[in-house]
Amino acid sequence: MSDTEFALEILQYEEADAWFEYRDAISGKSEEVYAETEQRAWNLLHARLRALDARRSSLEPAAA
Secondary structure (H helix, E strand, O other), rough: HHHHHHHHHHHHHHHHHHHHHHHHHHHOOOOOHHHHHHHHHHHHHHHHHHHHHHHHHHHHHOOO
């Protein structure tokens, strides 16, 4: 496995972690707490996913 392939795999784990953190932030909450936290958790998730996409796109030209 090359360094680039390894880095891409690590990014996949980080993406999964971001989704799990989102799920944990919103699951099992009362309706009131959910309404307060869901948008913030969604925004955080999207920020993390955008950062991961940027890191991934910088690696993909090296993989080609």
